[in-house]
Amino acid sequence: MTKMHTPPEYLDMESRGAVLIARLDGGLHGLMGLDMANELSQLLDKLESDTAVKAVVLTGTHPERFIGHADVRWLQEGGKSIPSVGRTAASAIARTAKTVRGVAPLAAAASLTPLEGGMQLDKLHDTFYG
Numbered sequence: 001m002t003k004m005h006t007p008p009e010y011l012d013m014e015s016r017g018a019v020l021i022a023r024l025d026g027g028l029h030g031l032m033g034l035d036m037a038n039e040l041s042q043l044l045d046k047l048e049s050d051t052a053v054k055a056v057v058l059t060g061t062h063p064e065r066f067i068g069h070a071d072v073r074w075l076q077e078g079g080k081s082i083p084s085v086g087r088t089a090a091s092a093i094a095r096t097a098k099t100v101r102g103v104a105p106l107a108a109a110a111s112l113t114p115l116e117g118g119m120q121l122d123k124l125h126d127t128f129y130g
Contacts, residue, residue, distance in 0.1 A: 010036035011043060012061060018054035020047070025061040030068035034120060041127040097122045 012023040060066040097118030100106045
């Protein structure tokens with residue numbers, strides 16, 4: 001059994017042979033924020049090429065729940081940068097965010113604009129459903 005920590009330690013990982021147990025540490029209230037989401041995404045990127053890991057168990061460090069909810073502060077801060085738009089415009093923004101996120105130089109420039117929130121959501125979506 002091998003234990004490793006990934007700074008800033010939102011994920012506590014333990015290897016048990018071909019099984020990796022990843023415990024998400026959302027603190028006292030079991031919150032998922034941007035840093036945890038990014039660490040989870042990085043972990044999944046690494047695991048795609050790790051043939052030694054055959055299964056991943058995601059659990060939480062909170063004794064009563066996996067993740068309580070998203071960090072409201074994260075959602076509010078991201079929401080401030082996104083203008084209010086209709087469904088059609090929101091769909092176009094989501095498609096644009098996905099495309100831009102796939103081109104590193106564009107993504108770096110777009111991260112300084114309101115499109116950053118859309119790119120964060122697209123990355124989170126890819127992490128869980130990609």
